[in-house]
Amino acid sequence: MNPETMNELINYLIFGSLAFIILASAIMVITRKEVVHSALFLILCFFGVAGLYIQLRAQFLAAVQILVYAGGIMVLYLFVILLVNRKVIEETKRSKSFKKIFILVGLVLLLEFVLIFTGTVLKEGVKEKIVEESFNMGSTEYIGGILYTKFLFPFELVSLVLLAAMIGAIVLSKRKI
Amino acid sequence: MIPLNWYLFLSAVLFIIGAVGVLTRKNAIVILMSIELMLNSATINFVAFSRYLNSATGQIFAIMIITVAASEAAIGLAIIISMFRNKNSINLDDYSLLKG
Numbered sequence: 001m002n003p004e005t006m007n008e009l010i011n012y013l014i015f016g017s018l019a020f021i022i023l024a025s026a027i028m029v030i031t032r033k034e035v036v037h038s039a040l041f042l043i044l045c046f047f048g049v050a051g052l053y054i055q056l057r058a059q060f061l062a063a064v065q066i067l068v069y070a071g072g073i074m075v076l077y078l079f080v081i082l083l084v085n086r087k088v089i090e091e092t093k094r095s096k097s098f099k100k101i102f103i104l105v106g107l108v109l110l111l112e113f114v115l116i117f118t119g120t121v122l123k124e125g126v127k128e129k130i131v132e133e134s135f136n137m138g139s140t141e142y143i144g145g146i147l148y149t150k151f152l153f154p155f156e157l158v159s160l161v162l163l164a165a166m167i168g169a170i171v172l173s174k175r176k177i
Numbered sequence: 178m179i180p181l182n183w184y185l186f187l188s189a190v191l192f193i194i195g196a197v198g199v200l201t202r203k204n205a206i207v208i209l210m211s212i213e214l215m216l217n218s219a220t221i222n223f224v225a226f227s228r229y230l231n232s233a234t235g236q237i238f239a240i241m242i243i244t245v246a247a248s249e250a251a252i253g254l255a256i257i258i259s260m261f262r263n264k265n266s267i268n269l270d271d272y273s274l275l276k277g
Contacts (some may be wrong), residue, residue, distance in 0.1 A: 011178070012179060015183065019187050022187070022191060023190060023191065023194070026191055026194045026195070027194060029198065029207070029210055029214065030201070030202060030214075035206050039210065042213065042214070045217070046217070049217050052184075052224075053224055056184075056225060056227075056228040058227070058228070058236050058239075061224060061236055064240065065243070068243055068247060069213075069217075073213070073246065076254055077206065077209075077250065077254065080257060080258060081206060083258065083261075084206070084257060084258065084261045084267055098201075102197060102201045105197075109193050110193050113192075113193070114186075114189075117182060117186065117189070137227070137231070137236070138236065142233060143233060143236060143240075146233055146237065147237060151234075151237050158241050158244045158245070161244065161245060161248055162244060162247070164248070165249075165251050166248075166251070168255065169251040172255035172256055172258070173255040173259060
């Protein structure tokens with residue numbers, strides 16, 4: 001086996017295992033009864049997605065994914081779970097009969113996605129223009145460079161969103177203002 | 178090189194898992210987590226397209242999505258805390274005030 005095909009095989013193997021981790025832990029997130037278990041599986045899912053970013057040569061985003069998602073957001077979730085969760089919520093009978101309908105809705109949605117992809121993306125194909133290693137697109141240097149020049153306005157806008165979220169969270173969770 | 182479609186299918190399946198989670202669960206925190214799953218699937222799409230079209234715009238968008246997800250989590254969890262303070266429950270079946 002020549003090294004070219006060997007490389008390809010390893011690529012597929014990595015993608016397959018990452019996809020398995022992501023999908024399996026996502027299913028565990030929505031099926032576990034204990035909320036803490038769901039949160040821990042969600043962290044595993046985020047790590048899988050970060051691995052996928054590394055495979056897509058987006059190292060900076062992978063680091064951000066782990067730092068912000070698996071680090072920041074999930075700690076917030078776990079704190080709120082500790083504050084709020086006292087007992088496992090029993091699913092009522094009414095919601096159980098709805099559950100089958102909703103899973104059916106999900107399957108229909110999946111079928112729709114498959115039809116769209118096979119109808120357009122697969123048939124025509126995206127005009128892929130990969131330039132191998134011409135420049136390091138996912139590096140912090142390059143991302144920072146275009147974030148502060150070409151995308152300065154969205155960057156400032158998103159900082160306003162964060163400010164609004166911060167004020168909103170403080171106002172909502174304060175007992176008396 | 179892995180075909181782009183594989184990434185698209187992966188993110189579609191992840192999105193549907195998140196959507197089914199939002200529809201079936203009654204716990205408000207799990208519903209928020211399912212929304213995070215759906216946001217992640219969108220991010221995978223952006224990053225995959227950025228790689229295959231050789232443009233960094235997708236990665237910038239992914240950063241924006243992560244920021245919005247962070248603020249969404251903060252606001253959502255604050256709402257859950259104030260819900261819990263009012264009714265001592267985060268089961269969404271207990272919140273049917275608007276039901277006629």
